[in-house]
Amino acid sequence: MSTDSNTEAQKKLIDLAAEFYDQFDRGEIPTMSLPTRTKTNIEYDEDSNVWVYGDRESTRSANSIRGARKLLKAVYTIEFLNNQLEEDRSSTLRELYYLSESWDSDEAQFSSQDESNQMIEDLEIVSEVTREDFHMRPEESGATVMGPLHIREQTRRGERKIHCQKDVGEGGYQIPNNPDTIEFLDCDADFVLAVETGGMRDRLVENGFDEEYNALIVHLKGQPARATRRLIKRLQDELGLPVTVFTDADPWSYRIYGSVAYGSIKSAHLSKYLATPEAQFIGVRPEDIVEYDLPTDPLSDSDINALESELEDPRFQTEYWKEQIEIQLDIGKKSEQQALASRGLDFVTDTYLPDRLEEMGML
Structure with missing residues (x-):
């Protein structure tokens, strides 16, 4: 990937993290809104003939312990991805799950790979950057x-x-x-x-x-x-x-x-x-x-x-x-x-x- 592409992906990640800090600065409880990823919020776009998310959203908010943990994990993941892009390195989805065990906050560590996979999907959606541009790889597909x-x-x-x-x-x-x-x-x-x-x-x-x-x-x-x-x-x-x-x-x-x-x-x-x-x-x-x-x-x-x-x-x-x-x-x-x-x-x-x-x- 080119340096320009890395820089653009980094910018979007940092902007996302900066929004949390801005919310703190305004005296607001940090939140992150995402499309609701359920079958009831999937729409078939007749014009493009593909599946797209509808208008329903769910909000991750730090006003509960569960929500605060999710946002903490998001911030740690953003930092990891930013450093990875800075160093022009890559990692697999499986490695991210294990890497989180080395993070200095126990609350930021992922409890399962499904959880870390979902976090990458969340960041894809809110940043409009694909995981490939984050330099995140699946396990070898062999196709x-x-x-x-x-x-x-x-x-x-x-x-x-x-x-x-x-x-x-x-x-x-x-x-x-x-x-x-x-x-x-x-x-x-x-x-x-x-x-x-x-x-x-x-x-x-x-x-x-x-x-x-x-x-x-x-x-x-x-x-x-x-x-x-x-x-x-x-x-x-x-x-x-x-x-x-x-x-x-x-x-x-x-x-x-x-x-x-x-x-x-x-x-x-x-x-x-x-x-x-x-x-x-x-x-x-x-x-x-x-x-x-x-x-x-x-x-x-x-x-x-x-x-x-x-x-x-x-x-x-x-x-x-x-x-x-x-x-x-x-x-x-x-x-x-x-x-x-x-x-x-x-x-x-x-x-x-x-x-x-x-x-x-x-x-």
Whole structure:
């Protein structure tokens, strides 16, 4: 990250801490207001097709012991992040939790990692600075890209140019924590294929799908990390690449697609930064389970509840999704991407995906 970016993030953090001191100076009880992060305060923005927070707010106030502790932890965290940016260092969310044990106030220490994670999210919202700009990293996600994309990457050892097909091994190019440090130099890809599972990603690469169809294969590694979603959005916005999401046929996988396309409730404050509403679903459909007689597992009670919930989810309020979910509830089955191998190892790359892509007008 550039020094200018560090300075801007530091300024916003210091301004936030200064507000507490100003409140003290005015004889006021220090407070911090945040959007209420509950389902009842999440709104689906029809214009941008992403999740956003509504107008309801909650206030952290020092007029109670519990509230005072939260604000104390916020001040200690702000100081830590400011020093980290000053030194141009970084740390993980897990490390922040353990680092707090060294703080000189027992009251400022975090009792769990969930608490420290939430504090970083709070500071993101009130400062309008992302955790990536705070130099806070998640634990390694391992998500990768394979395909005809030439990039310039900023690293601590300087710039390096990488072709995500010619200069990498079978594992592909590993997406950095902050993909905004990547500059796109050249791209011969025709579309992005975001793949849920590692097994299917490996099958596509082994069969040369990225080369034959000029595809950028992005491994989502299950529920995609923020860095993965940010890179996908940049590929669509800046390079104009159509985005497809290839998942299993179960309700949890549909939510993976939803998080890529429309954002998630947890990160609604970053939907415009992370979500790609134009992304299309190319995953295994309930109708495919029937048409190809795929190997299946029965739907569990939690699967059924999740599907019924999705019927009420604004992200899935289309005739397509209603039809597919009703089919799945009717047959009572779910299936994995790799179940397509029951029709041969090459079926997915020779028949299934080309047919689907042709239906979408991408081939």
